[in-house]
Structure formats: C-alpha cells, structure tokens
Amino acid sequence: MAHQKSTVGTPLKLSCGLVLKNRLVKTAMSEKMAVGGKPTSAHGRLYAKWAQGGWAALITGNIMVDDRYTGGEGDVAVPSTAAWREETLHTWTAWAQAGAKDGCHMIAQLNHPGRQSPAGAGKRSWFAKTIAPSAIPLNLGDTCIARVASAIVFGTPREMTQADIDDIVAKFASAAHLAAQAGFQGVEIHAGHGFLLSQFLSSTSNRRQDAYGGTPEKRARLVLEVIRAVRTQVPAPSFCIGVKINTADFQANPYAYQDMLCQIALLRDEKVDYVNLSGGTYEDPTMLSTTHSEPPSSSPSAPSGSSKSNEDSASATRKPRDAFFLQASKDVRVQFPDLPIILTGGFRSSTGINTALEDGACSAVGIGRPAVKYPDLPNKILGLHSFSGGISVDGGKDEHFEVESAPGGSGMLAKMIRSVGAGAESKYWAEVMRRI
C-alpha cells in the first residue's frame, strides 16, 4: 500500500524557507563512530545511504559543543582549541555533503550533556566534575546498586556559574557557525532527554534562584539565549533552527505540563522552525522504550535483513500501536496549531504515521531505530521500493517496520539500574549503524 498521495508524501515548508520533500525525518541517533571527536568516512557512507533512502531530512547524532564534556567514546565534539578548527571544518563538510543529496537536508544536532556526562568522558580530567544548573546527581533508581553506580559513573555535578552559562551560550553559537560553514542546512538545539538544556528547563534538576531558575520562563532563559546567539552566527533567514524537547517527564505532574506549554510558547515566540517532541532521560529512558519492539535477536541484524525475527513478524497479526508521545503531541498541537511539530519515538507502521499526520498530531515524524534497520524506509513507505525483505505486511492492509530489542536490555541489572536497558539498546543500534 503506497502512501505517496497521502500526507506523508506531501512537502512541508518551514518558516526559514527549507522545504522537506516529505514528512519522514531520520531522527538524531548518536553514531558513536567519531575518531578523536571528528566524523569519518564511515559517517559519510551512512548518511549517503540514508539520503538515497528518501528521507526528507537527516538529523545527525548529537554533536557535543564542548569536547571537555561528552557522552563517551565515539561522540562527535567541537574542539576547544582553535588549531583543530580547520581540520574539523573539513570533516564536517564531507559529512554534510554526503547526506545533502537527492533533496535531503542535513541538520546538525547540537548538545551539551551536563550532568549526563560520565566521569572521564570528554577532555577533562577524571576528577573534574561535570556541570549542571544545580548540584543534583542523577537518580538511576532506588536500589543500593543504582545509587552506587550513579555516584561512581556520574557523580554530583558542579552548579554552573554565570561565566559557565555565558561560555555555554558561546559554545552553541560557535558550533552552529561551524555547522553553517560546513554546509549543513540547519541545526537542532538539543533541549531534551535530560541533557544540559533540558536540565535547565526542568524544575527537578534546576533549583537555581538566579535569573535562570524558579519560574518556567526563567528556566527557559538559557535555551532562549542559545537560540538568539545561534541566530547571529548562521545565514539569516534561510538556515533552519529547530529545538528538541521532552514531553513525557512533564506528564506526571500537572504543573509541569503547564510549564511545558509556557516554555513551548516561548520557543514559538522565538520563531524556531520546528519543535521536535520526544521524551525520557537517563533517569527514565522512555525514548528508548522497547514496548514496540520484537524480542532480541542473538546478534545485531544486518540492515534491511531477512532475519528469522522478521520472517516471524511477517506472519504475525499486528495491532496498530501509537507513537510513544502521541497524546502529548496532540495536546500541544491544540495549543499551538501553527507551530511545526516533529513527533519522535515509537512509529512502527505506515498507518500509524499517516494517522498521526492526518489527525494533526504533528507536521512530520522522527524515526530512529527503524531508520537503522530499513535505511530506505521512506522509499518503501512512498511506494518507490518494494515492501518485501524484512518488513511485515499485515494481510496487505498495512506495512509494519518492526525492530528487535537489544539483548541484555531486560536482565536483572536493567531492573536495578534504570539506564542499563537504554544503554544496551543504544549500543546495539550503534553497532547496526556501523554495519550499514
């Protein structure tokens, strides 16, 4: 069942003028393939393959704006010394060119991990603490082992000074400048998944009493300063500026839900090109939920594979499953009907995508793990490539693009330490990305 005539195949023009040729966006997934913080030819091969697969835009895995603070080995990171800048620009340019083909756009996701940077990750000493809005450590669970793991792996962050805040704003702006110079068509400012900017937005991790904490407006101040600083460094007005934020961690608390709406209104007033809605943090990793996944396979499957689990899923009866944050996105859309929303997480069928688009829940969808397993998923959904070869067809009525979950993601340790399952999941899919 091809969907070229339905909403998924229609273009979307963003306010910067960038036109997405369809509504299918490969969302950010850290490739963990950088060498010395720089992208390599392996990034080029991966992004060229995705561009050929029909994606409207490819959001890169998170690029750390300061190489002293990363998520770990293999992250792309902006060097802190000017001497490295030329070489970095060269590697970023090759990366941007590889993906910006066949009408596909390259968007660089910019991030700072804040308190989610493990000890020893990045070019700081083992003993230097990472930074955060407040000196509040991660809570990875209530078990003793979870508390010990959190203390050893992440420790307690140092509360940022005004000088740290100014430096962060400058680092995001400088990274955006480099991205524009390298030929990316836009940046996505990462203010989701519990990373530094998300830590500022949330009242759980931001207990500051200065201009950057307290009310939802004050907690959003750093994000707004970053957006404004980025704008001064990129070609106006044609460069795309999006922001990724969380929905899920706001839902448990009605005040937090109102805070989210207030903060989205501020983003809209900044005229961002889109808001990418997702959810989850290292403390509660709902973004890497496996509720929509098949059981693990014994080893990472080949992309577009014909593994046993796929054959099994082809014959299974499939029930449509909603995207992880569909209801939250619908609620946001009611409040902000003119703000383009990319909804990310949990899409596993063409009907699920089209229904979300046609119900007005979002303007485009962000797809992660299925993009790794099926690099040409858009061409399949739009009827340009055959839907055979690993994708299950439910009696010809719908196309499903199931993915398996990572082995080891649901063991005893994962039950005791909340981020262990998510860690297994991202390691597994990074390995599959390397094989594309």
Ligand SMILES: Cc1cc2nc3c(=O)[nH]c(=O)nc-3n(C[C@H](O)[C@H](O)[C@H](O)COP(=O)(O)O)c2cc1C
């Ligand atoms: C291997 C891997 C790496 C990820 N890295 C990032 C990242 O760098 N930035 C980000 O915002 N989200 C990251 N995510 C989360 C995805 O963007 C997405 O929210 C999540 O995979 C849910 O979408 P899906 O169900 O389509 O996979 C990552 C996910 C995976 C599987």
